[in-house]
Amino acid sequence: MDIEIRFIDNIKDKGLFAKRDFNAGSVIFEEDPLVCCQFSWNSAYGYKACDHCLRPLETAEENARRLSAKPDLHLPHPQCCNTNKNTIVSCTLCGVNYCSTECQITAYNQYHRTLCFQRKSSLEDHPLYQLNETWKQMHYPPETSSIMMIPRILATIQQSPNTEHAQAQFLQFCHRTVNENTKIAHKLLGGKFAEQIAILNGLLVRAIDPEGVSHFLTQEGFQSLVALIGTNGQGVGTSAVSQWVTRSSELQLSPEETVKLDQFIDKLYEDMDKHSGNFLNNEGVALFSLQSSCNHSCVPNAEPTYLHNNSRLSLVALTDIKAGDEICISYLDECTLQRSRHSRNKELSENYLFRCTCPKCEQQAHDPDVTSDEEEEDDEMEEMSE
Known part of the structure; x- marks a missing residue:
C-alpha cells in the first residue's frame, strides 16, 4: 500500500504516514467500515438509507421534495439520479431495508442473523427496540454516535468463524475510558451520565446473548465499548440530492441552460435550508481500521x-x-x-481524551484560555435544556 501505520510515542501511540507523494485532491486510500449504523434520530425523521451501507433509498426527487416540503417539485435531468429503487430489498422478519441483495446477504452473514427479530405487535417490548428508544431520549440531535453500534459489534464477534480475530479487530481501536497521561475521562462516562450508562448497560444485557461476549456486558466492558465508539466513530453522510447536483453540474449544457440549472439548484438549497436546516443527509457512524489510525490536526492535510x-x-x-x-x-x-485553542481542546478532551499539539495549537499556545463566544452560547443552551 502507499501508506503505513507507524508507532510515534507513548502519548500519540501510532499514526498514518505516506509512503509516496500525493497531490492535493487525490485519493490516498479507500476502505469499507468494520461496522456502520445510521443515527437513531436520523432514521426516525424519515431519512431513508440502506441499513447496512447507508446508501440512499430515496430518489433525488423524493429526497428534494421531502427536505423542501414541496410535494410537487420536479428535478430537471432525472437521469442524473443514481438511486436504483428496483434493487431495494427488505428483511422479511424485521422489515429493515437494504439497497441491494448483496448488502442484505452481507449484513445477515456479519451480524443481522443474531440481531434480527420477527416483527410483532409487541415490537416495543423487544430489548433492542427499547435500547434504541432509550438512547434517543438521552441523546438528541445533532448526533455524534449511536448506541446501536454496540449490538452490531457484539453480533459481528459472535457470528465470526474466528471470534478471537474478530474481537482483536475491534480492540485495536482506542477503548480507554480515561487518558492516564492527562487524567482526562470521556464525557459520556462522567458522573453526569452515570445513571444513563447503567440503564443502557442493563438494556444491552437483556438484548444480547452473552455467549462469547459476556466480558463486554459487565459495567467495565460496556464502558470500554462506549469509549470505543465515542473516540473512534467516524461520521458518514450520504445524499441522493447531492449526488444529483454533482452529476447534473457535470452535464454538457449551453450557457443559458447552465445558468438556469445553477439558479434552480440555488433555489432548491434555499428551500431545503428553510424547511430542514443543516440536516440534509442520511447520517450515521462507522468504524474504519485505517482511518482510525489518522491523528488529529487543526490544520489537516486530508479529509474523509x-x-x-x-x-x-x-x-x-x-x-x-x-x-x-x-x-x-x-x-x-x-x-x-475556527474557535479558540481553548475551545478546540475542550472539545477534543471531552470526546477524544487528548489535547492537541498541532502547529496551529502550538502557535496559539500563549493565547489566553478563553472560551469562544459560540461555545458559551452552546453551554447556556445545554444548561437550559437540563
Missing part, C-alpha cells in the same frame, strides 16, 4: 469523504503530501476548527 454515496470511505488529500509525511485529519467540524 464518501465519493461512492455509501459507507465506503475515501481519504482525500487537502494539500500536497510528501513521502514520509504524517497524514492527519480533523476530528472537529469546520465551525469548531
